[in-house]
Amino acid sequence: MANTKDSQGPLWEVFVQKKSGQPFVHCGNLHAFDKEMALQNARDLYTRRNEGTALWVVPSDAIVSSSPEDIGPFFEPANDKVFRHPTFYKIPDAIKHM
Amino acid sequence: MDIKQLETNFDAKLSKNENIEPKDWMPDNYRKHLIRQISQHAHSEIVGMLPEGNWITRAPSLRAKMILLAKVQDEGGHGLYLYTASESLNISRDDLLEQLHTGKAKYSSIFNYPTLTWADIGAIGWLVDGAAIMNQVMLQRTSYGPYARAMVRICKEESFHQRQGYEIMCKLSVGTKEQKEMAQDALNRFWWPTLMMFGPPDAESSNSENAIKWKIKRESNDQLRQRFVNQTVPQAELIGLTIPDKNLKWNEAKNGYDFGEPDWTEFNNVIHGNGPCNKERLGARIKAHEQGRWVREAAMAFAEKKKERVAA
Numbered sequence: 001m002a003n004t005k006d007s008q009g010p011l012w013e014v015f016v017q018k019k020s021g022q023p024f025v026h027c028g029n030l031h032a033f034d035k036e037m038a039l040q041n042a043r044d045l046y047t048r049r050n051e052g053t054a055l056w057v058v059p060s061d062a063i064v065s066s067s068p069e070d071i072g073p074f075f076e077p078a079n080d081k082v083f084r085h086p087t088f089y090k091i092p093d094a095i096k097h098m
Numbered sequence: 099m100d101i102k103q104l105e106t107n108f109d110a111k112l113s114k115n116e117n118i119e120p121k122d123w124m125p126d127n128y129r130k131h132l133i134r135q136i137s138q139h140a141h142s143e144i145v146g147m148l149p150e151g152n153w154i155t156r157a158p159s160l161r162a163k164m165i166l167l168a169k170v171q172d173e174g175g176h177g178l179y180l181y182t183a184s185e186s187l188n189i190s191r192d193d194l195l196e197q198l199h200t201g202k203a204k205y206s207s208i209f210n211y212p213t214l215t216w217a218d219i220g221a222i223g224w225l226v227d228g229a230a231i232m233n234q235v236m237l238q239r240t241s242y243g244p245y246a247r248a249m250v251r252i253c254k255e256e257s258f259h260q261r262q263g264y265e266i267m268c269k270l271s272v273g274t275k276e277q278k279e280m281a282q283d284a285l286n287r288f289w290w291p292t293l294m295m296f297g298p299p300d301a302e303s304s305n306s307e308n309a310i311k312w313k314i315k316r317e318s319n320d321q322l323r324q325r326f327v328n329q330t331v332p333q334a335e336l337i338g339l340t341i342p343d344k345n346l347k348w349n350e351a352k353n354g355y356d357f358g359e360p361d362w363t364e365f366n367n368v369i370h371g372n373g374p375c376n377k378e379r380l381g382a383r384i385k386a387h388e389q390g391r392w393v394r395e396a397a398m399a400f401a402e403k404k405k406e407r408v409a410a
Contacts, residue, residue, distance in 0.1 A: 007394050008191045009401070011182070028247070029182045031191065033394075034401040045175050049255070068122045069099070 009033035011060040014042040016052035024056050032057075112313050117243035120186040128312050131305070132242050133187050134203070135314065140180035141198045141205035145379050147173045149213040150222060158216055165262050166219065172255050179248040186244045199384050207365060208291050210373030217270055217277075217284035223263015225285075225292040225330065231256050232326050233296070241313040264333065271337040278338070285334065286342045293357075294365045296323040328354045 008031040015024040027046050032038035038057040047055065066074055082088050091098055099107075104123045111118060118124055147170050154170065157163035181191055197203035208226050213219060234256065237249040270281035297303055297319040309315040327346075334341050345358035367373065 007391075007398075009394070009398065011185070028179060028251070030178060031182075033397040034404060037397065037401075045178055048171070048175070065121070068119065 012038040012042070012057045013060050013063060014046055015056040015058070016046055017054040018052055020053060024054070029060060112241055115313070117246060118241050119243045127308065129187050131308055131312070131314065132245065133184055133189055136180055136184040136245055137194050137197065138204050140177050140184060140194070141203055142209065143173050143177035143180060145205045145209045145383060148379055148382055149209055149211070150219060152213050153216060153219050156216070169223070169259050169262065172259065176252050176255070179251060183244040183248045195387060199380070199387065201371065201380070204369060206295060207368040207373065208295050209379060210368050210375045211287070211291055212375050215280050215284060217266070217280040218288070220263050220266030220270060220281065221284035221288040223259050224267055224333070225288050226295070227256060227259040227263060228330060229292050229295045229326050231260060232322050236315065236317050236322065239316055267339070268337050271339060282339055285339050289342050290360050293323055293327070293360045296326070298362065298365070324354055327357050331355055
């Protein structure tokens with residue numbers, strides 16, 4: 001996915017935090033030659049309208065991702081443990097909130 | 099997994115309206131279609147900076163100049179969103195630019211028309227961006243994830259573009275006699291090329307069938323064109339401008355306007371390189387790319403030098 005041989009410099013993924021306290025959310029990517037330029041380009045490209053107050057830039061090839069073919073087996077363990085969810089448990093009606 | 103199974107999975111995803119993501123398996127023709135469409139869209143954004151850039155130094159006020167600068171900067175940003183969306187399909191930025199510069203890839207025919215007066219900047223924002231928005235709103239639900247996400251961001255930013263253009267037309271239409279004539283003249287010149295932006299009629303559009311099947315497009319060229327006309331005619335009437343189409347007539351039965359046929363011979367001519375500004379636009383793009391070469395090389399050398407220093 002990353003075309004690092006490009007004359008445009010390597011690819012970086014950009015994450016924006018809207019307000020302090022909120023999570024950083026992926027918003028897109030861009031080309032830049034080094035990390036300072038990546039940060040400045042990210043500001044110019046993704047926060048021209050107060051979309052955020054903090055930015056992360058990460059070299060795209062540093063990102064490790066799951067692969068679509070493995071969705072089933074990879075995420076399987078999440079499905080068969082319903083007791084992890086609060087709704088699994090029966091609580092007396094008299095208790096309104098827990 | 100064999101190819102049959104992969105195709106079945108792909109079709110199942112589309113029928114559930116799920117997005118296709120870069121690492122998902124996709125048919126070769128789907129990939130090719132997207133590269134063609136998204137890169138053409140990206141090229142249109144950056145070539146679109148040229149006719150408007152033509153007026154930055156001559157904007158009639160500081161306010162107008164700042165707005166136009168911000169708009170042209172947005173178009174550059176939109177180009178970048180779309181280039182990286184194309185690159186996620188395994189084609190490099192260099193290859194994409196090469197296709198533009200050699201004429202292998204197209205861009206929207208509308209940008210091959212000149213911007214002769216300040217009113218043209220109004221007409222472009224109002225009509226050209228208006229038509230682009232109509233297309234882009236639909237594309238927010240396109241089946242390829244990175245393209246859909248780029249479209250969501252672009253649509254958020256694009257609405258200011260159309261409104262600033264219409265504001266220019268409003269101001270001219272209450273100005274002097276010459277200013278009103280200038281606004282009408284811009285509408286006269288940009289109306290038909292804008293209708294052509296939606297592409298050839300459905301019956302003759304070679305790419306439409308697959309685009310609909312793969313949910314890349316959700317509506318046809320003619321549907322979008324009709325909606326644009328319905329929306330724009332009252333906006334022209336409100337500010338006393340006349341749409342240059344003698345066949346334009348409200349049709350109660352279809353709850354929309356009947357309108358004339360654009361000159362498709364002209365459309366094909368412009369697409370094939372013979373519009374008023376094709377050579378100038380492409381020349382300006384190539385020149386910018388060539389003259390920027392030393393900047394890219396210097397930035398690359400600087401980055402490598404810094405890396406060595408850290409390593410030492």
